[in-house]
Amino acid sequence: MLHDERADTVDRAKALFSATPEVQQCYYVTGGVSFMLIVIAPDMRVYEGLTRRWFAENDLVASYRTLVALDRVKAGCRSSCPDYSATMLRSTPPLEDVRRDEPPRSATRLERSLASARKADTGSGQALEPRPARC
Structure with a gap:
């Protein structure tokens, strides 16, 4: 610190x-x-x-802490993320408005937003496709 x-x-x-x-x-x-x-x-x-x-010996530093890695369980940055940029502009319905064909109330806001976008996009035939994340 x-x-x-x-x-x-x-x-x-x-x-x-x-x-x-x-x-x-x-x-x-x-x-x-x-x-x-x-x-x-x-x-x-x-x-x-x-x-x-x-x-x-550095006057900028008040304190520090060391953590030593015992095992590398997972490393790297490659992943696949849904392209939800367009869905973030849409409003997410309140939890009480979530219907049975949508994620349960315990779903995260992102999951509800994605489900809402998928439902809205079915008429256009466009689906949300994963895209590589930038690191």
Whole structure:
């Protein structure tokens, strides 16, 4: 976590992490921390040296926490997402208006919106097709 979230502090941290080859991915995030980094190091001795330089000896950083991956369960960014851009412009009916041929009340707003769009598109013969997500 950074000492403060002023623009110059954040920009300096972003520059440091962007210029560091061991940082494979860097995310500026909310929720009690400032950045989430995905870092590679050949061993814990090297990692400790990196964390001292980046965090412990860095006046920008108030605190940091390390999480070590025990197993890579899933990695990557390829997925298929429905193209629902047109449906987001339509309003979603209130839950009490959902009929039996639509998703149950427990369905998410997106699921209800997609079902509504599918129902509306059946007359035109257009179906919502999955499309690759951009990473």
